[in-house]
Amino acid sequence: MRLTPNLLFLWLFIVPCVAVAADKSVYGLNEYTQLVNLNIEVAAKLDTGAKTASLSARDIKRFKRDGETWVRFYLAIDDAHSNPIERPLARVSKIKRRSGDYDPNEEKTYTARPVIELDICMGEALRKIEVNLTDRSAFQYPLLIGSEALKRFGAMVDPSLKYAAGKPDCANDVTPGE
Structure with missing residues (x-):
């Protein structure tokens, strides 16, 4: 069989894209997640326009433990989270402020936020991700x-789907580092 130029184009450019898409998991705009390290399930908003992940936290304090910097915080999700959580500080991120979110006389156009690592289960996938801590209590989704x-x-x-992955079920995925 002889391929015409159009069929050759399809074969060389379209077919590999379909193969790559087949390796991806489809998620909705919102998904249920399990914060494995914290033993809590929360609804999350998936935002391709944001670079980093953010978790709703309050009373965020840095402290030293055995020469390392740690972070102590409370989840700012509801009144049920009255116990402090302590995690090692992974790094500090600089989040760009929007024009209506900063004072032009202040010079800083970013907010510094502590970042921790968490194992997150979404659908059947368990991954270790970096999460910055900030008060998201004014938003509908804490993550x-x-x-x-x-x-x-x-x-x-x-974005036309919600909760496409279902409830978190990572019992078979034992590779959070991938």
Whole structure:
């Protein structure tokens, strides 16, 4: 069989794209997640326009433990979370402020946020992701998952779907580092 130029184009460019898409998991705009390290399930918003993931936290304090910097915080999800959580500080991220979110006389156009690592289960996938801590209590979803974490999940986001992955079930996925 002889391939015409159009069929050859399809074969060389379209077919590999379909193969790559087949390796991806489809998630909705919102998904249920299990914060494995914290033993809690929360709804998350998946946001391809955000680079980093953010978890709703309050009373965030840095402290030293055995020469390392740690973070102590409370989940800012509901009144049930009255116990402090302590995690090692992974790094500090600089989040760009929007024009209406900063004072032009202040010079700083970013907010510094502590970042921790958490094992997150979404659908049947368990991944270790970086999460910055900030008070998201004014938002509907306590967890925002940005593009860096979505890459780790091999995610394709369909904004017409909600909770496409179902409840978190990572019993068979024992590789959070992938």
